[in-house]
Amino acid sequence: MGFDYLEPATIEEAVSLLSKYNGKAKVIAGGTDLMVQVMNKRVKPEYVVDIEHIPGLDYIKYDEKQGLRIGTLTTIEALKKSAELRQRYPIISQAASQFGSRAIRNVATVGGNLCNAAPTANTAQPLIALSARVKIVGPSGERVVPLEDFFISVGSTILERGELLVEIQVPVPPHNTRGVYLKHSVRGIIDLPIVSVAVVSTLEPESGVCRDIRIVLGSVAPTPMRARKAEEIMKGRKVDEASINRSAEVASHEAHPRPSSIRASAQYKKEMIGVLTRRALREVAGK
Amino acid sequence: MKKAIRLRVNGIDNDLLVEPWWSLVYVLREELNLTGTKIGCETGNCGACSVLVDGELVNSCLYPAMKARDKDILTIEKLRGENGELHALQKAFIEHSAVQCGYCTPGVIMAAKALLDENPAPTEEEVREAISGNLCRCTGYAKIVKAIMAVK
Numbered sequence: 001m002g003f004d005y006l007e008p009a010t011i012e013e014a015v016s017l018l019s020k021y022n023g024k025a026k027v028i029a030g031g032t033d034l035m036v037q038v039m040n041k042r043v044k045p046e047y048v049v050d051i052e053h054i055p056g057l058d059y060i061k062y063d064e065k066q067g068l069r070i071g072t073l074t075t076i077e078a079l080k081k082s083a084e085l086r087q088r089y090p091i092i093s094q095a096a097s098q099f100g101s102r103a104i105r106n107v108a109t110v111g112g113n114l115c116n117a118a119p120t121a122n123t124a125q126p127l128i129a130l131s132a133r134v135k136i137v138g139p140s141g142e143r144v145v146p147l148e149d150f151f152i153s154v155g156s157t158i159l160e161r162g163e164l165l166v167e168i169q170v171p172v173p174p175h176n177t178r179g180v181y182l183k184h185s186v187r188g189i190i191d192l193p194i195v196s197v198a199v200v201s202t203l204e205p206e207s208g209v210c211r212d213i214r215i216v217l218g219s220v221a222p223t224p225m226r227a228r229k230a231e232e233i234m235k236g237r238k239v240d241e242a243s244i245n246r247s248a249e250v251a252s253h254e255a256h257p258r259p260s261s262i263r264a265s266a267q268y269k270k271e272m273i274g275v276l277t278r279r280a281l282r283e284v285a286g287k
Numbered sequence: 288m289k290k291a292i293r294l295r296v297n298g299i300d301n302d303l304l305v306e307p308w309w310s311l312v313y314v315l316r317e318e319l320n321l322t323g324t325k326i327g328c329e330t331g332n333c334g335a336c337s338v339l340v341d342g343e344l345v346n347s348c349l350y351p352a353m354k355a356r357d358k359d360i361l362t363i364e365k366l367r368g369e370n371g372e373l374h375a376l377q378k379a380f381i382e383h384s385a386v387q388c389g390y391c392t393p394g395v396i397m398a399a400k401a402l403l404d405e406n407p408a409p410t411e412e413e414v415r416e417a418i419s420g421n422l423c424r425c426t427g428y429a430k431i432v433k434a435i436m437a438v439k
Contacts, residue, residue, distance in 0.1 A: 002308065005307035007353075028354075031351060031354065035331075035348075035349040035350075035351065036331065036349065038308065039329060048307070048308075100420070101331075101419055101421075102401070102417060102420055103337055103344045103345055103420045104331055104346065106344055107346075107349070
């Protein structure tokens with residue numbers, strides 16, 4: 001194994017260490033992903049940079065203008081327990097509640113979940129569906145990028161040399177916006193999903209027309225994936241059985257899982273994407 | 288290169304030399320001889336390694352010992368009272384035949400303790416949710432749930 005364990009006290013120090021040891025260092029927050037990878041020898045860092053002790057990165061804040069801000073070190077259990085989220089962004093609560101076990105949730109962080117960049121990352125899909133952005137701090141300063149542009153491939157993000165994800169920003173959703181996150185797995189929530197779906201949509205209350213919608217699929221592409229064609233089916237259309245079924249069918253076709261995987265065949269995954277998308281669409285439409 | 292660290296386990300401070308990559312469960316078992324905590328999957332899936340860190344349930348197989356500094360670690364060994372009396376959970380597990388091979392037992396009991404510390408009168412559903420990170424191959428969980436429900 002063989003790594004040295006570094007504990008920066010500030011963001012600047014962390015950025016400096018990550019720059020200095022670029023390519024040889026890995027960040028640890030909770031460690032529930034990293035430690036598994038280290039033990040399986042899938043990663044072999046020479047330095048592990050523990051950011052747990054950097055103050056001011058663990059928070060859930062909301063205000064009417066800026067919307068929601070979540071610090072990178074916020075644990076999944078904190079997301080699950082947050083009354084604020086349950087009230088204003090229940091889709092995030094749902095994703096946090098379907099995440100591993102209590103022991104995992106107590107330690108795993110939202111920043112870690114995103115930066116680990118698994119195609120199934122529970123928190124990624126709802127946040128993309130909510131049009132979230134992430135704030136990144138690096139050697140040349142800060143930048144804010146849309147979360148849906150954050151992921152490049154399995155385990156790979158746009159973070160450059162020395163960069164650290166510090167905050168997730170979610171805008172205030174328009175009125176009549178509802179979201180749901182559904183996960184399909186073998187052994188309940190502790191298993192990674194076979195597939196998962198996050199839908200956030202804004203409906204016109206009287207006409208039932210869909211003004212805006214984002215459908216984000218998990219485990220059917222190298223990164224969390226927007227089902228854009230399925231979204232187009234719904235946009236501007238009245239939400240009814242016909243449009244829901246059509247959109248779910250299109251989502252199923254759009255999904256492009258790899259031919260074989262540990263959890264399920266591509267065929268099954270595509271089928272279940274259709275099922276989950278239909279369920280999610282019905283749920284956000286209040287059916 | 289080993290680092291000198293102090294870990295507070297079951298109320299006692301221990302000065303140890305640890306490699307930076309050692310997990311908490313390894314240190315508990317190999318350096319402190321607290322073998323009540325078990326190693327099962329080493330990937331955070333089975334819960335056999337469950338301990339409490341600052342009162343919170345943690346899979347110690349995934350928790351670097353380095354992270355455990357300045358925190359209060361509680362293992363299964365501490366549940367038995369100073370006078371040797373078993374904890375209510377331990378008694379209930381015996382009374383309700385909730386132990387077969389015993390390998391999952393310390394982990395499940397720690398998960399149950401974490402639950403009862405937070406929620407002294409859980410519903411059956413809450414109990415099942417609280418132990419959902421603990422795998423048991425022997426009992427089918429029914430008696431485990433009964434035992435936990437019997438403790439108030």
